[in-house]
Amino acid sequence: VHGAMCVSFSGRCLLSQYLVNRDANRGECAQPCRWGYHLMEEKRTNEFYPVFEDEKGTYILNAKDMCMLNHIDKLAEAGVNSFKIEGRAKSSYYVSVITNAYRKAMDIYKSDPEHFELPQWLKDEVFKVSHRAYCTGFFFGHPKESQYYENGGYIREYDVVAVVDGCSGGRIYCTQKNKFNKGDEIEVLSPVGSPVKFTVEEMFDEYDNSIDTANHAAMKMSLRSDLTFPEHSIIRMKK
Template identity: 50%
Template sequence: MNKKKVELLAPAGDLERLIVAAEYGADAVYFGENRFGLRSGVGFTLEDIRKGIQYLHDRGKKAYITVNIIPHNDDFKGLSDYVAFLGDNGADGIILSDPGVLSVVKEVAPDVDVHLSTQANAVNLRSILFWYRQGIKRIVIARELSLAEISYISQNIPDDLEIEAFVHGAMCISYSGRCLLSMYMTGRDANKGECAHPCRWEYALYEAKRPGEYFPIEEDERGTYILNSKDLCMIQYIPQMIDAGINSFKIEGRNKSSYYVATVVGAYRKALDEYYKKPEAYEFKEQWLDELKKASYREFTTGFYLGKPYESQNYKTSSYIRNYDFVGMVLDYNEKTGLATIEQRNRVFKGDKVEIIGPYRDYFEQVIEEMYDEEGNTIDVAPHPQQLFKIKVKNRVKPYDMLRRKKV
């Protein structure tokens, strides 16, 4: 068993999501500017990164910055200045996959810890010890390893080398994300953060001598999604993950919404806190899994952790399962009036039954019986994106609490 408590590591695609991750219980957040990370659509500016690092440090949490592209020569332009900026602003770790990038970090910011990205495909002890000798402080283990393999590795590495592993989120059909399918089919390079996700598309079998005839690979008139993986979910196996020697539980999803981050981080936080209260008496609670299913998800899989994933593909659809709508975020609460100021995220009506969630507590339900605009006028609907409105709430709320509504 790990002597230190396992770190809960959350993704963030912009400053709001970073704050949400921290507020809902993440011990650390990984994020970065889009030039050198594998999510081209993230919204961090250099100033946002500076603010994000400071926000996390003020709360005793850590900031890990993604610099994990597989770079060509031109991709090194501006890298030294960026790494120097990260070092000057107190980044706790830089996540990378390329030896060339590692050399830049060692030259420019030698005091910043370096984490090896899952993109480097570290699947064996010898490779991991090689990277350790190059100055790597943490290995983001490849997704293709079982708990037994990870346990063997953790028992045979130096005490100051940490293991980080994904516990939740989207899975990739290729080896830990090293994929050329997107580049081949769309010209968008997945290894530079521009994946078009062709693994999620619908496919059919085509025979060259029968032009125009497409044969479904499964018994489905629309074809089949033969490359489409289910989402990883290991919340039911927290003791086994800890016993395997994993130091950091990583949640995938830098392109996911603030609501997704809040829901998933909150569920894992509750499970981990319950475990550490009394590990020998720990029992999994089905409500944690139910909570995860209130965020958008594909069907769940345990990936490679329990053995070869023979049932990890969803051949019928690549669509997400969405049972709830995120309808608003709390900005402010007036103790005297009981009115909460909400920023709308989806159309919401007077009379709607909503669940209100917040960090470190269970959600509560209520019907929206009173609804006002910013001037205090009674309204029946908040139809405009990010519209501010007020509602009467039956329990105390605080900023970054969220409203969700079950789909009918």
């Protein structure tokens, strides 16, 4: 129901094995379907013609990502009782955010199937991970707009800046993942509710010294806040 759609047959891509000797069936796919390609005529070697786009080539094998979050009700009504979410070579952040979104969507549907409607914050979650343009694949007929020709890259608008270790005494104790600063607006995602936004007003290093920036990889630190979140909650920030 969610993730990359492989035009070369997901998990069995022969292109990856042939071009770079990386076996997709063993989780090592190099994703050659995301590369740019040119057309070359047999007798005109070294004359490369763009298939369409521009001098950089075209991404003729590149598919959009699938996203069925908004259609949980239709899947349930069709008799589906198990969902598969892509996890191959994905980060723990990607897996946690996407799985959390679908879990909550399922709970909302089950609580009132006849009036199923997702809150906006939940619709936004799938755009807060690294992704390509979304589509619904073959679920609603022929996927006329499933191909993505602009480039083979990802859309990434958020960074994980820290992970919560615990909360006590008006502090959020955490481990830094990416640089962020005093005055930044951050967002905390936990398994128990919707994301919570707040501005970093005070931050401290592991020795309780006041600091203006968290710029050391994996540094232990804390933020001044009366808010509390479960351990391992994700702290992220829009780029």
